[in-house]
Amino acid sequence: MIEKNYQPADIEGRMSLIWEDSRAFSAGRPDRRDARPFTIVIPPPNVTGSLHMGHALNNTLQDILCRFERMRGRDVLWQPGTDHAGIATQMVVERQLMERQQPGRREMGRAKFLERVWQWKAESGGVIVNQLKRLGASCDWSRERFTMDEGLSRAVVKVFVELHREGLIYKDKRLVNWDPKLLTAISDLEVQQVEVKGSLWYLRYPLAGITFNPEDPMSYIVVATTRPETMLGDGAVAVHPDDERYSHLVGKHVILPLVGRRIPIVADEYSDPEKGSGAVKVTPAHDFNDFEVGRRHSLPQISVLDQEARINLVGNEDYLHGLPEGSMQLAEELHGLDRFAARKQIVARLEDFGFLDRIEPNVHMVPHGDRSGVIIEPYLTDQWYVDAKTLAQPAIAAVRSGATTFVPKNWEKTYFEWMENIQPWCISRQLWWGHQIPAWYGPDGKVFVAETEEEAVGNALGYYVEQEVITPEQGREMALDRNKRAGFITRDEDVLDTWFSSALWPFSTLGWPDETPEVKRYYPTDVLVTGWDIIFFWVARMMMMGLHFMKEAPFSTVYIHRLVRDEKGAKMSKSKGNVIDPLGVIDDYGADALRFALARGAAHSHDIKLSPQLVETNRNFATKLWNACRFAEMNDCVVPAGFDPTKARDTLNRWIAHETARATREVTEAIEAYRFNDAANAIYRFVWNVYCDWYLELAKPVLMGEEGVAKTETRAMVAWARDEILKLLHPFMPFITEELWGVTSKRDGLLALAPWSRKPSLTPEQLAMMSTATINDPLMPPVLLAFDAAEFTDTSAEAEIGWVVDLVTAIRSVRAEMNIAPATLTPLVLAGASDETRERVPRWSDVIRRMARLADISFADRPPEGAVQLLVRGEVAALPLKGVIDLSAEKARLDKELAKAEADIKRVDAKLSNEKFVANAPEEIVEEEKEKREAAEARKARILEALERLKNAA
């Protein structure tokens, strides 16, 4: 029994348990051992995360694909899991410690802190997984993975060690993006350029050997800078080689104000004559461009900041080197100041001594950390890098060759753009939570990289014994006793960028580096579904790692979807307060409604604008389906064993078989093309505007009528089409469809595992098998034998029902226009009806009378006087409403129709009289136009007749 009211919350709670108990989503089910696998790896959400609309969209789309392919008979693995999210998680736990006024991370020490993070993960790390289940995600939850799992960690270490051995991972001292709040390096991608209103300071640098005089421009050179405080670390002044204003100064020196360092004036194309004064200060240790300039001119790299971006001068050898007596005083005064406080001080001092030329307002881009939000400092440190340029080559080639394709294809351009200009990837992070880098150092700083500590220590001790740094005896002792080697061999403290482990996700989750059956069966995966914002972070890196270690691209298709925005198109954000919580929406309207709203909006080239009202609309659709199924149940509609819809006799039933087949093809083809919106809209239209509005309404007289062959067949067909609807809709609205599937009939199994009604396009292997196998061959894939009604068509049924629909619609329309009360039943006269129409009427009179509110239907040679005359498919249907209708209103209506017909004729004539059109247009188009003209002429003739009769009546 179907409940009277649709209650999504009740259904969804129960259904999750049913799917879980039946292990419906398990990959490698025994009954699918011979099926083709279909694999998607989930973009692992942060373990700290909770479900937002972006997740809801992303996972809805993946689930649609997985459920679709599962129904098409594939052995589906949707691999779930979460990401350890280095910085984010460490921040969450540190904040928690602070809130509870417990000892902080540093007081605790590394081991204790990590224990604490794991504890946090055990308690609250699973939140998002449960939220995904509420959305209906049909992942194989038994295979859930975490990037810090033992197995995945082994994969990370192995990849690091191998890439290091191949020279594709190396340690380098260069400028990194340094986050002075989180005290770690971050990669280029984690930096966001933000437009900031700042200033451009023009500073006077005195020329060496000339007495500085603020009044004498010949005694100094003006440089422009956005960061005056870094002048302490300047190594040169650069001017453009072609800039004649300065050419006489190239090779000369300036004396750095306040500091007293003598630095050269160099010619370098980096300096832009158009910008500022045309001369720039060069600070190799604090600016990426200056770093390159410094390399070209062999300038010293003088870092003047510490890790927290405070001025660091006392005891700073690089800074103090070669400075005149007395500069210690300045160093001591500035030492320890924050970079922005120091800026003020330094500018003030420069001004005091006449070194400040002027200040101009200046808008420029300033790098900010995407996690901390603070201004990033280019900072000179030792970090580990991946040689991305080398790894990118096969990854570029794979997309060029089509081994992997992006949908929509435009994204390939973005991918190439980035990949072809890729920079070394900084992978070390000065954090605790993450995969600690498997590198150990000896007392002289020599690096030993190995998969285990034992191996690394062994190598190191062997080396130092050989070098006679230690004796063999000491080596043995150190090898056996960790305490003995402490201080001699130390492990790298840093951990790897979270995205390093994510890059391995498509194979590490399958058990690699072990040679598991899962790796063999499910790699490479079929499709990756993700947002464009992580193409660089994740997609590109998976491509690189997958191709390098597995020799095959990790997925053949990358489907890129757009963002979910609020109803006004603004990005959802906590600060704006416009966030729609998917779980709240699920509570209010059900997961199915949310999913369907998202799917219907998922067009290729637009972000999705979502509002609660939109979800409500889709909940209403679910209710409509619910009630249609109740109607079927109330009329005892069931599908008899062995029922074949293509063998139906009744026209209406053949018509719905035809329409169902059409909808099935549309939905199938749209999902195959990742056009989720088209698929969802096709099924929406079919359910509401075809099945409910017409089929069920037209079937009512039969269902209410007496028992007989027609009624039996109609009952079967109502139920059959309903089942087809449930199947087509299941990938989009899994909960309600599974519930209705279960309660409407005794079923062999779950809808989630029921066969899709359109055969998948055959693989070459399957085609080969078909040519050698016979129908009874046990090797024949069952899916090929599945009954396939999706190819069924019946154009004559389509024409006949089309006529009924048009007739009813036309009568309804004119009745509404004429303000005829629904309670008033009017007669219908079919004038000059063809044999076909005369034949059809007895079959449909009940229906037409009921739907068009008619008293009776009769035939006549000509329409009665004063009747409203409608044109339906070229014939006149007359409603004798003399006295009821306003004749002038009817004349106005007919005049409008006439004008329309004449306009049509005119337009077609214009075409047909154009010789070039007739000569150049395809024959069928010309033929079509001629037919259109004939039809319009016929209409015009009928309307003129009708007007004539109207005149007579008046």
Added chain:
RNA sequence: GGGCGCGUAGCUCAGCGGGAGAGCACCUCGUUGACAUCGAGGGGGUCACAGGUUCGAUCCCUGUCGCGCCCA
């Protein structure tokens, strides 16, 4: 500065070479036995602008304007 995308009904968007479409909103009517979370009907658009290609352009090309995003 480079790249990508978008400008179609009041709103959100389909359509992308041969008669302008949907959903929502709006207006009118409706207690017909699945459904008022509903049914029936209706109004509403020089398809941003200007050129070009074509027998024919909302659709293809070029340019202009406006909006959004990414990279420097």
